[in-house]
Amino acid sequence: LSMYELPPAEPISVSEFEEFAYDRLRLLSTIELARAKGLKGAELEARIRKARDEFMPLSPTGLIKDYYSHFILRLAYCRSEDLRRWFLQNELELFKWRFVNNPPEDRAAWLRAKGLQYEAISRDEYEEIKEELHQASPQPPSPPSRPRALHYKVAFEEVVDLVRQRRVYLRGGSAFVPAADLVSIVATARPPRLPLPSPTSLLASVFTPPPPPLSHKADRLASFLEGLATQYVGDDYSRPRSGSAVSLADLPTVSRRSFPLCMHNMHAKLLETKHLKHSARQQFGLFLKTIGLPKRLSCEESTAFFRAEFTKKGMAADKFMRDYGYGAPPLHRLGKRQDWSAMSCGKIINSSTPSIVSSLLGANAAAGEHHGCPFRNYDEGQMRATLQQMQVGAQDVQYILDKVRGQHYQVACGKFFEARHKGSTLIETDLGGINHPNQYFEESQKFFAPKDEAA
Amino acid sequence: MSAPPSGSGSQPPPAPASENFSPELLRMYYDRVFPAAAMCRWLGYGTAQLADTGARLLQRREFSFTTGDDVYIRYLSYENEAGLKKDLLAKLPHKIDIGAIFSAPPSDHKKYKLFEPKQRELIIDIDLTDYDFLEVDVKRLETCDRCWPLMALAMRVLERALREDFGRGLGSGGGGRRQGARAQGHILCVYSGRRGIHLWVCDARARRIPSMKCLGSFQVRGAVADYLGPVLAPATGRFAIRTPMHPSLARAYKDELEPFFHSHMLKGEAAGGVCGGASRRQKKLLAMLENEQIAEQLLDAFEKRPAMSGAERWKRIKSECKTPKLAAVLTEVVFTYTYPRLDVNVSKGMNHLLKSPWCVHPKTGRVCVPVNVSECEEFDPSSVPTLKTIADDLDAGGASLKDGRDISRTRLAPFEAAFDAFLAKCENAIRGERAREKAAAPLASSGAELF
Known part of the structure; x- marks a missing residue:
């Protein structure tokens, strides 16, 4: 059980560095999904245990991995408020799980070692408020003959989550916390101890002293870290897969049927306005690239597609080639060797920052920006209207809006999938939500394939 | 309507709004009656005399005025009662709201890069609008005084929970229960002028909830609100x-x-x-x-x-x-x-505006007077002084008093006395708190740190 107070000092290899980071990211993503699905209690514990055993086993190497990976992710996730919150919440959940699953003696020793001493109430005090303590406990009333449970007295501000759920007895500003709920105090006490320094300072502390020959590696690490926050750890959708062959001719049908909302939206806007701005062209173009076989929706065809749509509004073909032609070749790996795999949901949700300001003002669509995740960028009214237009049932709309409010955009998208594919159960499965637009697309194709064959 | 009836029988129809509310009456009220000094005393929380002007709470407090044509003027702030009174007379606001204490005087907020709320009373807003299950005719609700017992009940229940569970406020004796050692500070209850009540929990611990960094003040305030209001x-x-x-x-x-x-x-x-x-x-x-x-x-x-x-x-x-x-x-x-139905969103934020005490409700002309919790049962909203009745009182009293004590000649006098008593208790608690903090940390007791 570590509070991760000191950054590691031993050097590790770059490949270990990356491997550790990915594994923790997978672990945290699992927790995030489980939480987003509203799993509680034993179910959540089981899920965390499974993921922990898989990615951070309780072995010497596993412990080292845990230790290092925490700090690596800290580096990667300290760059924005959103990322920080994501990281903190999931780390907190992991911590709570570990704390609760530690043997009580260890826990007590650990608390002592951390200087987290809480004042247990005296026998007299206990006798005086015994009744109330019983009433306040959310567990089924234990037999009164049970020996007196240890209670700690703390300021109510320290057990915010217990207060919120009315699960603790309060008197005169003090909360009387049963030993079983101690994790709540510790968890609340933890965040201030989890400072998130700037990447440079931590980089400096992690790699001090940086041996001179390593400096180019530091560059490499820096870009790795930068990418990590938006990194996608699910299946690989970087290149087109066989089986999902979509040609231009199919596009209208497929868009309506199998595109996730973000892509459908951009496609619709393209048809409507005959234009898409750069970010949207990129997001949409990469997606198109990977749903079609290279042969079918190749660079030329993709360019032709955009050109056809753009020029319908009277734009001259040569103007299109001059002004927009530059976009397609790199998307198809013809230029610089850069990673042009289709964007994952994480990237789409988080990297649409330029428009966040305007989307907050509701000006996203007005400014002609259609990229990003609609579940995140739309306001509630707009979302509701869109969903209704897509014939999503009222109950599902409510569910989706709830998830959106909780910032679980990917689960919202999963529900959207279910609503659009009657009879499918996506969010009940391990998948939980949508992680990648192409995943949505493939699931959808899988869903419709037998029906198409039947027809 | 199914609202709980009060024993007082039918009320006389309320006077038309125009009679109770007009710019002329408002000018008279702000000029001669409005207790600007007491308000400033309250919001200063004993810091008005501090040498360090930055530590004076009043001037960092946001006021917001609403004019007759529904324009909100936000981020107003005043150094003293004279400034407040002058501006009240100049702007004749129909509504006065009070916001948070900011890191800098709100009237200069554009000058500062860092401008954020620092302190805020814990506020609770209860309005009969949320009691829709009563199926009260909305039009009659405007001035429906027969729902008051419900409001009085809400006030009693919440005040007691705040006082006994969270240790806020001294209130009126603790019903035999041992009081928590922290029980100082105060709860101000204000009639909202129409059909609701506001609770202001004013002690320093409540005001400073944000500075206790747990997961951010939002969560602590939110937790208190959720604790008080079942789902x-x-x-x-x-x-x-x-x-x-x-x-x-x-x-x-x-x-x-x-x-x-x-x-x-x-x-x-x-x-x-x-x-x-x-x-x-x-x-x-x-x-x-x-x-x-x-x-x-x-x-x-x-x-x-x-x-x-x-x-x-x-x-x-x-x-x-x-x-x-x-x-x-x-x-x-x-x-x-x-059970009281509170608007939790009002309590959760630091930056939520809430109507000031002593403001006049434009629809009813009634003054938002403080209500004593122990006497809330006897409180009768229909007997709350309106601008009209205050004007009558002043006319009957003859020429204006020199020292600005005109309020004592009006029907507002008992309410003003209650407010004064609240202030006295409040200041007592602040003095006690300071003495304790000084004793606890003799080195770190500059005014700036206290507030």
Whole structure:
């Protein structure tokens, strides 16, 4: 059980560095999904245990991995408020799980070692408020003959989550916390101890002293870290897969049927306005690239597609080639060797920052920006209207809006999938939500394939 | 309407708004009556004399005025009562709101890069609008004074929870229970001028909730609000109350809610209270049981004996609902009809504006006067002074007094005295707090750190 107070000092290899980071990211993503699905209690514990055993086993190497990976992710996730919150919440959940699953003696020793001493109430005090303590406990009333449970007295501000759920007895500003709920105090006490320094300072502390020959590696690490926050750890959708062959001719049908909302939206806007701005062209173009076989929706065809749509509004073909032609070749790996795999949901949700300001003002669509995740960028009214237009049932709309409010955009998208594919159960499965637009697309194709064959 | 009736019978129709509210009356009120000095004393929290002007709380406090044509003027702030009074007279606001204490004087907020709320009273807003289950005619609600007992109940329940559970405020004796050592500071209750009440929890601990960094102030304030207000389960239409009840709710239920349910909710103009009279209302309650069989039986029984009183009907319902599950449902029903419904969003934020005490409600012309919790039962909203009655008082009193004590000649005098008493208690607590902090940390006791 570590509070991760000191950054590691031993050097590790770059490949270990990356491997550790990915594994923790997978672990945290699992927790995030489980939480987003509203799993509680034993179910959540089981899920965390499974993921922990898989990615951070309780072995010497596993412990080292845990230790290092925490700090690596800290580096990667300290760059924005959103990322920080994501990281903190999931780390907190992991911590709570570990704390609760530690043997009580260890826990007590650990608390002592951390200087987290809480004042247990005296026998007299206990006798005086015994009744109330019983009433306040959310567990089924234990037999009164049970020996007196240890209670700690703390300021109510320290057990915010217990207060919120009315699960603790309060008197005169003090909360009387049963030993079983101690994790709540510790968890609340933890965040201030989890400072998130700037990447440079931590980089400096992690790699001090940086041996001179390593400096180019530091560059490499820096870009790795930068990418990590938006990194996608699910299946690989970087290149087109066989089986999902979509040609231009199919596009209208497929868009309506199998595109996730973000892509459908951009496609619709393209048809409507005959234009898409750069970010949207990129997001949409990469997606198109990977749903079609290279042969079918190749660079030329993709360019032709955009050109056809753009020029319908009277734009001259040569103007299109001059002004927009530059976009397609790199998307198809013809230029610089850069990673042009289709964007994952994480990237789409988080990297649409330029428009966040305007989307907050509701000006996203007005400014002609259609990229990003609609579940995140739309306001509630707009979302509701869109969903209704897509014939999503009222109950599902409510569910989706709830998830959106909780910032679980990917689960919202999963529900959207279910609503659009009657009879499918996506969010009940391990998948939980949508992680990648192409995943949505493939699931959808899988869903419709037998029906198409039947027809 | 099914609102709990008060014993006072029918009220005289309210005077038309124009008579109670006009720019001329407002000017007179701000000029001669409005207790600007007391307001500044309150919001200064004993810091008005500090040498370090940055530590003076009043000048970092946001005021917001609403003009007659509904324009909000935000981020106003004043150094002293003279400034406040002058601006009141210049702008003649129809509504005055009070915001948070910021990191810098709000009137200069554009000059600062870092401008954020630092302190805020814990505020609770209860409005009859949220009591839609009463099915009160909205038009009559405007000036409906007969709902007051519900407001008085809400005030008592919440004030007690804040005082005993969170250790806020001294209030009026603790009912024999040992008081928490932290119980100082104060709760100001204000009639909102129409049909609601506001609670201002003013002690330093409440004001400074943000500076206690846990997961951010939002969570702490939110947690307090959630603690005070159970969740209305949309599926059942009832408040969700766990069994066994949390001690705080159990106390409220035993001491306040259940007696009130019997004394007010079960009595009514159409005999039967909430479980009698108009069949729609009766059905609503029975539907909450979520047991059609029992509901139908009861409905039949009630129809056969329309003369049954509310208490008798309730007894009958109780006798039908004997299982632990149904008994728990009945408890929830009582909560649903009586437990205060607060607007949690007002309490959660630091930056939410709330109407100031001593403001005049434009629709009713009534002054938002402080209400003493121990006497809230006797408080009668219809007797609250309006601009008109104040003007009459002043006219009868003759020429203006030199020292600005005109308020003492009006019907507002007792309310002003109550406000003064609140201020005195408040300042006492601040002095005690300071002495303690000084003793605890003799080195770090500059005013700036205290506030």
